[in-house]
Amino acid sequence: MSYVEVSYLGQVSHGGTILGMKSAVSTPTQLVTLIETEAWPIGTRLRAQTLADRLRVSRTPVNEALQLLEEKGVVRRERNRGYFLAKATADIPVALLGELRQSEDDTIAAIYFRIAEDRLQGLLPDTFSEAFLRTRYRLTPGQLNAILSRIALEGWAERKPGYGWSFSSMLTTPDSLLKSYRLRLALEPAALLEPGYRLDRQVLARCRAAEQHLLDGGIETDSADQLHDRGVHFHESLVEASGNAFFIDAIRRVNRVRRLLSYRSMRDRKRYGEHCHQHLELLRLLEQEKNLEAATAMREHLGSTICNLERISELLQATLATTAATAHPAQRKKRKLP
Amino acid sequence: MSYVEVSYLGQVSHGGTILGMKSAVSTPTQLVTLIETEAWPIGTRLRAQTLADRLRVSRTPVNEALQLLEEKGVVRRERNRGYFLAKATADIPVALLGELRQSEDDTIAAIYFRIAEDRLQGLLPDTFSEAFLRTRYRLTPGQLNAILSRIALEGWAERKPGYGWSFSSMLTTPDSLLKSYRLRLALEPAALLEPGYRLDRQVLARCRAAEQHLLDGGIETDSADQLHDRGVHFHESLVEASGNAFFIDAIRRVNRVRRLLSYRSMRDRKRYGEHCHQHLELLRLLEQEKNLEAATAMREHLGSTICNLERISELLQATLATTAATAHPAQRKKRKLP
DNA sequence: TTTTGCATATTGAATACATAAAATGCAATA
DNA sequence: TATTGCATTTTATGTATTCAATATGCAAAA
Structure with a gap:
């Protein structure tokens, strides 16, 4: 392989990396x-x-x-x-x-998701160089950097001390989604109990309206993306009301990664109606400043999802057990390959 | 002000930003x-x-x-x-x-800490441009970017959609440290209760040895930095044993920011002895796989620190109240200044 | 068979310049 | 007096090139 590589628009690029990523959406x-x-x-x-x-x-x-x-x-x-x-x-x-x-930024987002998807499917090695990504996904130096910055920010890969990058275990294990829920179970009820918790009336009203929209048929008509976003928005709004930047940051981060994982989980819409009612109940309790009860309700709300995930996980593992031997790509040894 | 600026080594630099930061330490x-x-x-x-x-x-x-x-x-x-x-x-x-x-990397770290310190003291505006930082701290483009990447990673400032950056509220409020502890209070006991929790014997032994070292005089002889690092290492080791990457990531992130905050808090060494005994007790419980009791002990351990912080916080606020009027730099309006 | 020692290959940061994108000051207008 | 419309200033990215730092293959030695 030559030093000089032709990137996807035909320009010749040699290296040089830039921070990139001005905004996610135009x-x-x-x-x-x-x-x-x-x-x-x-x-x-x-x-x-x-x-x-x-x-x-x-x-x-x-x-x-x-x-x-x-x-x-x-x-x-x-x-x-x-x-x-x-x-x-x-x-x-x-x-x-x-x-x-169809702006450039969306191209970057698309490639970002593709990389995550490939990683989840075990198609990418645990460690990699920037050049590897650049050639594999036909990236310009700018795109490469926008993507790597984002991945580093989300925390599912990190720069090694020398050259190269390595993936964290966030996206590797089959029960990653379950683990993300367990973090939320620890964080979100606690956020509701933060001293000085205050849910803005306007935010509350918007959340309530969104849930009502879902119950009024939105569950069927909204896209899977929209449903996911609404769920994330609800939970983040509640945590934001804690006024504790550390809780907010942690929840935002886990949700960004969760977006990658959710796509792989079975997402039937059956349980959404139930969720809506739980959400509305949470809002009602918080409106009355019954935060202790709200925290309990949140624990149950997340807990029921976790139970559901665990059942799915067991099913998946049973299914995988029958196909694993052939379907799984062979793990390559790190050193000493011809 | 001219377009061309002379950076600190005398080279002329126009812009151009690079990701930077190969490793934290040589x-x-x-x-x-x-x-x-x-x-x-x-x-x-x-x-x-x-x-x-x-x-x-x-x-x-x-x-x-x-x-x-x-x-x-x-x-x-x-x-x-x-x-x-x-x-x-x-x-x-x-x-x-x-x-x-005395390597270059430590220079970057030093400036990074100076920026955090300035931010904590209210010397920096809520939003700023990269050029602002570059001139204020006499940074080369490379240094600038290493620092901004790090800050973004730590989460206490973020890129705005357009040009410019804005600080998050992590380092602004006087009770930030307290808030970081409240996150830990939610996270760490929960981490000990994760299914599949397993504390490696070797890790356990090393932690125990470190605490013993502190009790054997280390509390007096170690530097403030070392004491801080040992504390962080102990808690991160315990959370790592949960095997949940989301918990680990969240704790690491909060600790990196906490390092910035701790420097400002009173750090007397009186309470360290007490902490060591609590740490050893935690290790004992975890060794016997009494995780439920360990979680309770962890809650008490962190809780006592929080109580202490709250007392300090009250003291500080009382002190500030007497000096605030004169000492605080005036908040500048964002728009319309001559 | 493992590890060293060294030559070679690869990586990604530094630099300089050009340029697109965003921020801003201010006269004109409602 | 607030807002628009536009010119100007400022900001930060894109591209090309060079180069120091890091990774790696392999013969020689233990």
């Missing part, structure tokens, strides 16, 4: 998502600074996004007065959303 | 630390591959380190047979250790 996409999830009415005035503050960027990318959305007919511009919402939530064409999501 | 330092902490006897054969595996690098840096140590007289070389330990642990001159620690 501004237009985020803007549409915001309008969508908060169901803004037609005619709403869209102030640049307000939106910019909301998305944590400056007015420039917001204005560019608005300009784009005007071309697509989602917003209307009045010269020297600004932009106004021209379409109701539901009327935004799905094709447009899809179009907006 | 190989010679690590090697000496290893020999020191495990108290290897004189004459011990130092096999390159064994050491390399231990330090997670290849034989090359190990061999270079050994060569360096031979020049310093710590190890002895026999041609075609390898290296052997020439000096007993205690006989390694302190000056040599200091010499080895």
